Amino acid sequence: MKYVVILCDGMADEPLEELEGKTPLEAAHTPNMDRLAKTSEIGMVRTVPEGMAPGSDTANLSVIGYDPRKYYSGRSPLEALSIGAQMGEKDVSFRCNLVTLSEEEEAYEDRRILDHSSGEIPTEDAAVLIDALKKELERDGYRFYVGTSYRHLLIQKDGKVTELTAPHDILTKRIGEYLPEDPVLRDMMIRSYEILKDHPINVKRRQEGKNPANSAWFWGAGTRPALTSFEEKNRVKGAMISAVDLLKGIAVGAGMHNITVEGANGGLHTNYAGKGKAAVKALTEEGFDFVYVHIEAPDEMGHQGSAPDKIQAIESIDSQVIGPVADALKEAGVDFRMLVLPDHPTPVRVRTHVSDPVPYMLYDSTKEAAGKETYCERTGRETGVVIAEGYRMMDHLLGK
Structure with missing residues (x-):
């Protein structure tokens, strides 16, 4: 079994009047997410512990399986590692x-x-x-x-x-x-x-x-962080694909391999397709069991307060990363589990991070779960499935 996380930074949002009461994720054209949603587990996960600041640092540590209350020592030290x-x-x-x-x-x-x-x-x-x-x-x-x-x-x-x-x-x-x-x-x-x-x-x-x-x-x-080895902790060999020093630093601290993608810049016009291709190659040719694909663009567009640009970023992730990765792994005959989620919401209205739970979608190529017609904040809430401690999501993905 291979494992891939598609982390859409800041993708979660709130209903907007300019989008007729839809969130950017609901308004976006996402045929690949919706195709997978029909047979996926969908729910909500709290990635930011109560009382902690809703940063990409604490939230991504959670998703990668490290309890921020135990391992977090500040954002910039993780970037220093990178x-x-x-x-x-x-x-x-x-x-x-x-x-x-x-x-x-x-x-x-x-x-x-x-x-x-x-x-x-x-x-x-x-x-x-x-x-x-x-x-x-x-x-x-x-x-x-x-x-x-x-x-x-x-x-x-x-x-x-x-x-x-x-x-x-x-x-x-x-x-x-x-x-x-x-x-x-x-x-x-x-x-x-x-x-x-x-x-x-x-x-x-x-x-x-x-x-x-x-x-x-x-x-x-x-201050200087001290993360335990991801591979020793989870018994899988992991790689990180990100243009952001924070995520690269988490990978260094956790002993994961950083994969550099030409043209990946953390912005709206990053090399989405290159990230997807690098993930497939890592899982099918380079001996990795787990790949974490981090995409910064939705977060940046939330900070800019631009709903149209945030929708564009989400659609690019759907068409150039999620769909191609899932299809390529299926064509290669690889059994895989794919987790799609934001780290935290970055609502266009407030232009900064908030600590609300985020929707997740967990697809397993070997199983057919009773899913939803679409993947978004609303359908995540409708399922009633809630993972209260985000750092436990990694164990859930790995089937522990």
Whole structure:
């Protein structure tokens, strides 16, 4: 038996008036999901434990089978694992987003976050901007590391974990109340605006009608994580396919293999088909028993507040990943179980994560379950099936 998870980041949503009371998942044309739904187990799963922040970090740890209450030590340390940044036991890492702030205000504190991703800035441009921050802001005990797109890292030697606000949680709000209390971090953020606002990269982005990456924003503080081996824990050899450093970092920490797909960028126009083909190859030719395919696009479109783009992302996943993977595995004569689900909802209306349970669909090529006509939030609730502790979903998928 082979196992595959198609993790559609942030896909779950709420009914929208502009979609005649449907969610983006309900409104999307998803013939492959609906085909599988007819013979699949469908239900709801709570991926974010009560009292914990609804992040992709806690939620994906749950889905991969690690109880966040036990294993979670912060988001950025997982990303540090992905990019090879070394952390001592007392070091603290911070996510360093390149964000777009409003520019008409006099004081930094009065500015507003317009875009947490700076228009999904390409990594090659972002690396130039991070290099500019390194030259001006690095000091003893603080080091910047380049990540992917707008997602980067700052590591503090012998630091202290402090509560910081995720930029996607305060879109359009005045930032003064959300700046770090730590004077060094606060000063770095203020100075980053002066360094970046008129950088040639940003001058060009404005000329092209794109959002400038005009400030650093620190959040997601944490210490070095310690995950147990996925293979030893589950007795299956696993691989991760993701364009996001967080997921790659979870894979590194769990001893899973990271598969890189050319053109996979975490955005709306990522290489969906390439991810699907890589998953099939891993399961049929490369000796892996389990593949986790993470697709960031629905989450990013939720943060952007765009229902049409979120629908497009969902339809692309259906047509270029879910359908082709299921069909290819069947044609190869492979028995498999496929789990399709979001990690958390990212409703278009609020443009940030929420901790509500999410719908899941579990398809088994060797069985015919009594399923539903469609897979969506509504049909997930209608079944009455609820997995209250998300980290137990992995055991359920593996038939333990």
